[in-house]
Amino acid sequence: MATYVEIIRHEFPDIDSELFQYVTGVLDSSAADFESVDEIFEAIGDVLQEVSVSKNEDDVREICQKMFNTLKLTSNSSKSNVLLKAPIQLSKMTGHSDYKTEDAKGIWMMRRDLGTTVDAKKLEKAEARLKAKQEKRTEKSSQKTAGPLVLEEASASQASNKKESRLEASGKNKSYDIKIENFDVSYGDRSLLTGADLHLAYGRRYGLVGRNGLGKTTLLKMMSARSLRIPSHISILHVEQEVVGDETQALQSVLECDTVREGLLKAEKELTAKLNSGVSDGTESGRLTEIYAKLEEIEADKAPARASVILAGLGFSSKMQQQMTREFSGGWRMRLALARALFAKPDLLLLDEPTNMLDVRAILWLENYLQTWQSTILVVSHDRNFLNAVATDIVYLHSQRLETYRGDYENFVKTKEERLKNQQREYEAQQQYREHIQVFIDRFRYNANRASQVQSKLKLLEKLPELKPLEKELEVIIRFPDNFEKLSPPILQLTEVDFHYSTEHPIFINLSVSADQDSRICIVGENGAGKTTLLRILLGDLTPVQGIRHAHRNLKIGYFCQHHVDQLEMNVSSVELLALKFPGRPEEEYRHQLGGYGISGDLAVRPVASLSGGQKSRVAFAQMTMAHPNFYILDEPTNHLDMETIEALGNALQKFKGGVILVSHDERLIRMVCKELWVCGCGTVKRVDGGFDEYKDILQEQFRKEGFL
Structure with missing residues (x-):
């Protein structure tokens, strides 16, 4: 050329x-x-x-x-470029x-x-x-x-209540119930909640649900920052950020949350040192006696055992409990933050997607632990099985307001559907009544003999309460393109594979597994058992130390990494992101692709950094499926997704004509998709014929043996 x-x-x-x-x-x-x-x-x-x-x-x-x-x-x-020697x-x-x-x-x-x-x-x-x-x-x-964009900030405002203010100022308010009334929450110029009310009764466990991007996480942040009025005597703990890594041991990091105990122990140490040194003013013995009485009253000697039980339940072995916090990854530091919150026992515990960083075993333990929680919990979760096990009430965020339903998530779904049907029936009945009256008015409007009746009917119309038509939420639909040819099995196979990062700690020994285009394989196991490593070997990103990986020459894998959302380019819009990954296509094609995952209109041109976690996940799905793979490997794809999107994802995987290997802790998705269950651990992968029910039974039996139940 x-x-x-x-x-x-x-x-x-x-x-x-x-x-x-x-x-x-x-x-x-x-x-x-x-x-x-x-x-x-x-x-x-x-x-x-x-x-x-x-x-x-x-x-x-x-x-x-x-x-x-x-x-x-x-x-x-690039080979045509010539580098100068000087x-x-x-x-x-x-x-x-x-x-x-x-x-x-x-x-x-x-x-x-x-x-x-x-x-x-x-x-x-x-x-x-x-x-x-x-x-x-x-x-x-x-x-x-230059770094991440400077994003808009959330804010909250609330109508003043003189009675509550006087009660708070007098110090006579001893109730631990929380009533936040007539408040607004916004994010930049977007209104998330308008004139909302939230009542939390002490000792009940509330699940906060709603579509992605409506403001659930923002509401928790406003409450924890006390931007909304919550009585000052109520302690609040929001599990939001991972523990900072330092030289503190994991167990000690949890114990330090009990500031009363830590203060008493410090005072005891100082007084004992004074007595032993001979420098004494004669009051140390009396003060020590008081401190010992307080330590006994709060059962300080039992605190290490209680902290250890919480850590063990969340997956920390005895050895890990003695490790310094800086030695843990971000996921384990988030578990440590959760352990600290559970140990501290605040009056109001705010949890935002606590199951995201947990494996199935830890989720089952947390469900059992929270069922005996004495104070108030408000938890944002998209794991319906977790909410069924934990929640006593459901708070539903929609249309910029909050509605509270008694019972677990399944009861909420039934009650909401019945309420919506009644609302629609009332609206239709009123419309018919209005039309009937309007017919009379139109017929006799100019009849002098009926003038008084017409006026009466007009007044009746004015007095009727204005019912609004039912606002149906848009159904979430996900489709995975499957216009590809059938591949002859096996299309993906590992034969007698050994793998390790260091010879002292083998991950897999003599592992043999296979998958084809009809496979619907779900992989479970404790964190650190090698689930993600197995996926990377299957992908070909990691080479076995010994053994063979075989992949069909026409195999085209779409991979969703559990950290995929964090790795998106945050400073560009979703449309620009697809254009960077798949250049040369018209903008309409990028918008159509994003629209298939609920990222349409203004959302598609907003910076990715400004989207909610669930919306970022949808962008990641749109990016992954743009190349039309014939096999999907998904590592924890449900993190941050709302329940409607998880349901749509499960339906899409059921209909997909290619193969699927899924790592997930979401029981609902596993039950929807799984045809084979692989349990990863102890250097191998075992197939559980009884599926997820058998796996849960195995875990419950372990809990009984370990004294958790």
């Missing part, structure tokens, strides 16, 4: 040397920046049109297309060589000959456009490297 220099020489033989230097200088300096033929045309099109009167705009655009193809071919061939200093080169300064001039040094055949104003406009484009690119690049 001809170079752009040869194309210009051939197409514009009469171009003068100065303009030739200008055009080639533009193409040479900005070759990597041009993303389309339109950008090249904007930069040099006007100039080239002036050079030859025989060529119209379409002719010049076609020539620009040829040069664009050449530039792309050149930029993609830097060249132009000042010295021009000063100590036979080169004339004019010969070394580039676009930045050019002087324009007044006798040029090209319109100088047009040339200046072309230069200005190029300069503006380059500045815009530089600005966009600096934004991407």
Whole structure:
């Protein structure tokens, strides 16, 4: 293929040397920046049109297309780049060589000959456009490297209540019930809650549910920051951030949450040291006696055992409990934050998706533990089985308001459906009644004998309460494209595979597993058992130490990593994200792809960083399925998804004609998808014929043996 220099020489033989230097200088300096033929045309099109009167705009655009193809071919061939052995200093080169300064001039040094055949104003406009484009690119690049966007902040406001204020000021309010009335919550210029009420009775466990992006997490943050009025004597603990890693042991980190116990132990240590040193004022013995009495009253000696039980239930072995917090990964530090909250026993415990960082075993333990919780819990969760086990009430966030339902999640679904049916029936009955009255009014409006009756009917219409039609939430639909050919099995196989990161700790020994296009395999096991490692071996990202990985030559895997959402480019919109991953397609195609996962309208052009966790997951799904894989490997795909989307995901996987391997802790999704259950642990993978029920029975038996039940 001809170079752009040869194309210009051939197409514009009469171009003068100065303009030739200008055009080639533009193409040479900005070759990597041009993303389309339109950008090249904007930069040099006007100039080239002036050079030859025989060529119209379409002719010049076609020539620009040829040069664009050449530039792309050149930029993609990195082998053609020549590296200089040493830097060249132009000042010295021009000063100590036979080169004339004019010969070394580039676009930045050019002087324009007044006798040029090209319109100088047009040339200046072309230069200005190029300069503006380059500045815009530089600005966009600096934004991407400058760090995360500065996002809008959430805020809350609440109508004043003089009675509550007086009661709070007097110190007479001893109730641990929480009543937050007539409050608003917004995020930037978006209203999340308007005129909402929230009543939490002490000792009850509330599940907060609703679609992604409606403000559940924001509401918890406003409560924990006391931006909403909560009596000052009520202690609040919000499990939101992971524990900071330092030299503190895990067990000690949990014990330090009991500030009363820690303060008494510190005072005891100081007083004992004074007595032993002989420096005493005679009051130490009496004060020590008081401290011992208080320590006995709060059962301080039992605290280490209680903390150890909580840590063990959340998966920390005896050895791990003695490790320093800095040695744990982010997921384990989040578990440690949860352990600290459970140990501290606040009056109001706020949990945001606590099951996200837990395996099935730890989730079952947490369900059992929270069922005996004495104070109040408000938990955001999209795990319906967890809510069925834990929640005594459900708080439903929709249409910028909150509704409370008695009972667990299943009872909430039934009651809500019945309430919606009644609401629709009442609305339809009222509409019929209104129409009946309106017919009478229209018929006798101009009848003088019926004037009083018409007026009466009009007043009746005015007094009728205005019922609104039923607002149905949009159904979430997920589809995985499956227009591909059937592959002959086995399409993915591991044979006698050994794998380890270090020889002292083997992950898998003599492992043999296989999957085909009909497979619906769910993998479970404790955190650290090797589930993600197994997936990466199946993907081919990790090479077995011994054994063979076989994959069909036409196998095309779509992989959803459990940290996939965190790895998205946050400073661009969802449309721009797909354009970066799959360039060259029309914007409508990106929008259509995102719309299939509920990211449409304004959501598609907002920065990814401003989306909720569930919305980011949907963007990740849209990105994963854009390439039309014929096999999916999904690692914890339900984290952050709302229940409707999890349900839609399960239905999509059921209908998908390719193979599926799924790692999940979500019981609902496992039951919907699973045909084979693999339990990962002890250096191997075991198939459980009885499915998830048998696996739960195994775990419950372990709890009984370990004294958790």
